[in-house]
Amino acid sequence: MYDFAVMGAWIEFAVRWLHVITGIAWIGSSFYFIALDLGLHRDRNLASGADGEEWQVHGGGFYHIQKYLVAPDQMPGDLVWFKWESYATWLSGFALLILVYYLGAEFYLIDPAVADLAVWQAVGISLASLAFGWVAYNLLCRVFVDANQTALMVALFGVLVGMSWFYTAVFSGRAAMLHLGAFTATIMSANVFRIIIPNQKIVVADLIAGRTPDAKYGKIAKQRSTHNNYLTLPVIFLMLSNHYPLSFATENTWLIASLVFLMGVTIRHYFNSLHARTGNPHWTWAVTALIFILIMWLSTAPLHQGEEPETAQGADLRFVQAEGFEDVQDIVLGRCSMCHAAEPVWDGLHWAPKGVRLETEYQIARQARDIYLQAGISHAMPPANLSYIEEDERALIVAWYRAATGS
Structure with missing residues (x-):
């Protein structure tokens, strides 16, 4: 009889490898296009009618890149779409969530010292929370559509802090951190699937039909793409956290998880400012270091041990x-x-x-x-x-x- 534990371990390894590969592809393209958009020279009167341009060199060749604020006059015949990187990353991540945390719920998802849940209850809470994340975030975007975008980010941060506390109140510390990462990644991938790509398809359909596309669709897509840019680094931290008990096995796990999002903002603010040529805000590194030191200090609180039964259940x-x-x-x-x-x-x-x-x-x-x-x-x-x-x-x-x- 084949050893299903060994087979399961190799399947988990393969899915994790796939998840990392697709994640690199998604994050790489996302970071590149945000940097490209911020770095475009928009002070040039381009004959093509493009909004901005930039020259780049890589791999021994030169690239001349132009961006149209809404769309070109005619639909190009060889348009490349960037969407499968996002879809494949989420799907492989969800498959990994099933393999590790749903099928291994008694080992990794449930901590009786935190909440004595049945497997079906824990899995149900997990699935419901991921769906809630997208609904809550999308509602916030609609409510704050005409407001200062900083207000929207503050509101989103409030949701993330609340979910940090919630997850640590129902799951093991390791699962809580991982789920907060999955919660955020679901929002990011849903942005691509539900907003960015559909809006781009509307623009393409208008071009094909000979209509002038509405600029609002591109504006909304860019807003969601910017949100994804600021959320990426915290997601990576949360996904790696399961290797380090000091991040997930303390009494302050929810605070640590919340502060991770602030570090993501400070780091991305530095690079985004640099790419946009609006300054070189070195202060962001000092703030990031201070936040990380605070996280280190919070992690030195007593490790979360809880009262465990003396016999197996x-x-x-x-x-x-x-x-x-x-x-x-x-x-x-x-x-x-x-x-x-x-x-x-x-x-x-x-x-x-x-x-x-x-x-x-x-x-x-x-x-x-x-x-x-x-x-x-x-x-x-x-x-x-x-x-x-x-x-x-x-x-x-x-x-x-x-x-x-x-x-």
């Missing part, structure tokens, strides 16, 4: 009851728990790596799949085999996991 009981669990428990306690503990005894460690604790039956059962893959099938753990786990001990871990899962 639900589906985890099969791992405790499986043949060989006593031997595996002794192996884990002897080879792993000196680091993976509430108070690690390994010199230099102040918290459990990735927030994973392996001191009780319940904790070992919850991490059964990772123990199997990282210490049984592979030699990833312990790192450099610092605790000298033996091959026969790895074999016992493999036999125990397979006995529990029937694989």
Whole structure:
């Protein structure tokens, strides 16, 4: 029988790889076009009627780029659309959310110490929150359509702070940070799917029909694209946060997540100002550094431990009851728990790596799949085999996991 844990791990790896590839493509094109738009020379009377132009050099060649404020006089025959990068990034990210957090809800999504949810409840909250994000954001854009755009960004920041608190109140710290990233990425991708591309299609349809396109469609699309530009860096931070417990396993996780969005604004403000030739605001780096130092200080609050049951619950009981669990428990306690503990005894460690604790039956059962893959099938753990786990001990871990899962 094929090892479904191994197959699942490789599928997860493949989807994650795809997600990173498409994310690079989307972010790269987004950053490039924002920089291009800001850097266009609009003080030139161009014979083509374009709004601005710029000369660039790359890869041994020169590029002459022009932008039309609304549209050219005639529809070009070889128009390139930038949309699949966004769609593929969201779809692969959602697939990864299903593989890791929905199918592994008991391990990564639900923390009984935070909210004792059933799997269906946790998944339902996750899906509803992503839909709510787009509805709330789109409504704000419509309400503030004629207002100062700074007011809109402040209102959006208020929503993000509220969602930061909400996610930490219902999910594990790791899942809370990841979901805030997914919440924001859903808004960004929906901007492309629901606003930017449809508006561009309206302009194209007008050109084909011989009508003069309305400039408002391009203006709205540019507004949403600018929002995406400022939200990109926080999303990347939130997606990477699951590797660093200091960001997701403290009492101040929601504050840390909120401040990350401010850092995204300060960093992008610097580059956008530079590209627009409106100044070189070095102060933004000082502000970013101060915010990051504040985040570091907030992370030193006690790590969120919570009160965990002393015995396994639900589906985890099969791992405790499986043949060989006593031997595996002794192996884990002897080879792993000196680091993976509430108070690690390994010199230099102040918290459990990735927030994973392996001191009780319940904790070992919850991490059964990772123990199997990282210490049984592979030699990833312990790192450099610092605790000298033996091959026969790895074999016992493999036999125990397979006995529990029937694989």
